[in-house]
Amino acid sequence: MVEVGGMPILWHIMKIYSSHGIKDFVICLGYKGYLIKEYFANYFLHTADVTIDLAENKMEVHRNWNEGWRITLVETGPETMTGGRLKAVRSYLDEGEAFCFTYGDGVADIDVTALVNFHKSHGGKGTVTAVAPPGRFGALEFDGDRVSGFREKPAGDGGLINGGFFVLDPSVIDYIDGPSSIWEREPMEALANDGELHGYHHKGFWQPMDTLRDKLHLEELWEKGAPWKTW
DSSP: OEETTTTHHHHHHHHHHHTTTTTTEEEEEEHHHHHHHHHTTTTHHHHHHHEETTTTTTTESSOOOOOOEEEEEOOOOOOOOOOOOHHHGGGSSSSSSEEEOOOOSEEOOOOHHHHHHHHHHEOOEEEEEEEEEOSSSSSEEETTEEEEEEOOOOOSSSOOOOEEEEEEEEEGGGOSSSSTTTTTHHHHEEEETTTTTEEEEEOSSSOOOOOOHHHHHHHHHHHHHTTTTTO
C-alpha cells in the first residue's frame, strides 16, 4: 500500500491491467492484509469528494471514480510464500482459462494484450516477462523463447530477468507443493525443465519498488509524466 503520486502502488498495477480490459482481480493478502480490505471497502472515501449528513445518516459521493473492477481479497496467511499464495487462491480461478499473475511492487509500460496473445501462441503452461534491469537481479537463460535455466545476480552483464508479469494456465499450480513454496524457485524451475515456460521480452520501461530509493525515483517519474501510465 506504499503510495506513488498519492495512490497505492497496487492501484497503479491494477490500472495497467484494466487499461487492457482486465478488471476482475484476485488479491493475495498477507501481513496487514486488512489494510487492503479497508482501502477497497472504502474506495470512494479515499478517491472521491463526499458529503456526509450525520443528521440523516446519509452519504453522497461526488466525482465518483468508478473503475468497474471486481476484486476478490483472499487471506493467504502472513508467512505464506509466493507459490503458496498462488496455490491458496486456486478456487477463485477459472479452470481451463489462463490468468495474469504479478507481484505488488513493480510497474511497467508493458503491453498486457500482446503478452496474453504471446502466451496463447506458444502453447506452454507459463509465460514470464523478461526485462533488462540493473545487474543486482538473477538472470533468465533462453533457448529461443523457451526458458532453459537461471543464473544468479549477474554483475551488470545485460542479462534478462524475471520482470514479474506472468500469464499462466491454472495447471501450473500443480507444480506448487504448499505454503512454503517459493514460486520463483522450484515451481518455475520445474516448468522450465519441462519446456513449459516461455519468456516474453519486454524492452520498454520497467521499475520495481524494492527500496526507498526506488519509491523516490517513481515519485519523480510520476511528476514528470509516468511512463507506466498507459490509461
